Amino acid sequence: MKTIIYCWLFLFIISFNLYSIKISVGEADISLRLTDTDFTIDNYNFDPPIKETYSVEWEAIDNMTYIKFNYTGQAMGEKIARGEKRYLVLFSK
Numbered sequence: 001m002k003t004i005i006y007c008w009l010f011l012f013i014i015s016f017n018l019y020s021i022k023i024s025v026g027e028a029d030i031s032l033r034l035t036d037t038d039f040t041i042d043n044y045n046f047d048p049p050i051k052e053t054y055s056v057e058w059e060a061i062d063n064m065t066y067i068k069f070n071y072t073g074q075a076m077g078e079k080i081a082r083g084e085k086r087y088l089v090l091f092s093k
Helices: none
Strands: 006-013 019-025 028-033 038-043 050-061 064-075 078-089
Touching: none
Parallel strands: none
Antiparallel strands: 006 019, 019 028, 038 050, 050 064, 064 078
């Protein structure tokens, strides 16, 4: 089973100078702050439904910023899939 993460990597400033990023995972839209370390969604496209957990890591290498997702899928309490994706974050002032 393969899960695809679709990311729109628009970095923008919200109140109190916190940075946020909007991510679309399947049909779920997630808004993350730089301080967030994980998020969980319920994927009802499968029978039985799958609980998908993504851990988030921000990496700064030289002058580049990356966001990395570690994925774990669970169905009925059993781990059924794992994966990792890393994206370069592009933004402008």
